[in-house]
Amino acid sequence: MIEISSKTNEHFRRWLDLSSSRGIKKHGEFILMGEKLIQEFLQNPNFKIKAEIVHEELKSVTLTHPISKTQRIPIYKLPKAMFNEVDVIGTHFNLLVLEPKNIETLNSTAKAEGLEVIAPLGDPSNLGALARSAVAFKVNKIILTEESCTPYHPKAIKASAGALLKLPLVKTGKFMDFIQADKDIYALDMKGENVAMFNWPKNLRLVIGEEGPGFSGIKGLNRLSVPTDGVESLNATVAASIALFSYAQKHS
Known part of the structure; x- marks a missing residue:
């Protein structure tokens, strides 16, 4: 697990940018938010998972998932306050950084x-x-x-x-x-x-x-x-x- 505590960290700054269409197109990533959506997605993970984001009170959902045996998924831990900045919808649940499919x-x-x-x-x-x-x-x-x-x-x-x-x-x-x-x-x-x-x-x-x-x-x-x-x-x-x-x- 990779801990990030600085707001100048390049990953954190990039994730903040993913709250806009411009940022999603620029970085080629998007964030899946919401416990129900994530649980449904993990039943059929048809997008590449680039990272999982948690804070100190959350446990990883990918670490124990079968997908962890087929691909390495970096897990990043943020302080709760920084996590909430990325969690723009306010789900208070793990976040998955995914790679968009080509349309x-x-x-x-x-x-x-x-x-x-x-x-x-x-x-x-x-x-x-x-x-x-x-x-x-x-x-x-x-x-x-x-x-x-x-x-x-x-x-x-x-x-x-x-x-x-x-x-x-x-x-x-x-x-x-x-x-x-x-x-x-x-x-x-x-x-x-x-x-x-x-x-x-x-x-x-x-x-x-x-x-x-x-x-x-x-x-x-x-x-x-x-x-x-x-x-x-x-x-x-x-x-x-x-x-x-x-x-x-x-x-x-």
Whole structure:
């Protein structure tokens, strides 16, 4: 076990940086946080474990795990106060530093297979909530555009309840370029055909927008909506969940 007590330590400084999308992309690492998520992950450790972080009151979870027989996992012990700085979600449980998987680029000529969701979401919590619903309603893949936050952001993984570690993910270029090149995309918007009445094709791409203006000003989009009464609109990920459920009902 390697003890670190200085805030100038390069490992500690790097781990602090992993609380942002920029830091995750820069260092090629992310931190898995949360006792339940870690216990589930260790049942099927499908990402490379680069390190485990503990403090003086925590026992290692990897040291006694069968994976320790096949790979050497460095264990770092921090003072509790420093540990809490890295544990940005406040899980108070061991942290695992993992290596992200390479996200493949979507073939520009590939057609949709099943329901594919385009997620130009910069908010990690929104992306995570969307991914959780995507797993629940059997979405085939999530397409991340350049505007998307990293799916390995700690807040995204937490909001997804680990779904982002299970879902097929692909990436593409800028959102506007992508939707202009694919005329079969449907956008979930305040104005459009009622999702409950829509004759969902089996294969299609559905794009989810951020809160606020949505897709106003974008011409030529096929639009679907979740009608509301008493409120102007729903949270984007709530509306997305309803739409995904509607699709699943038609193709269950």
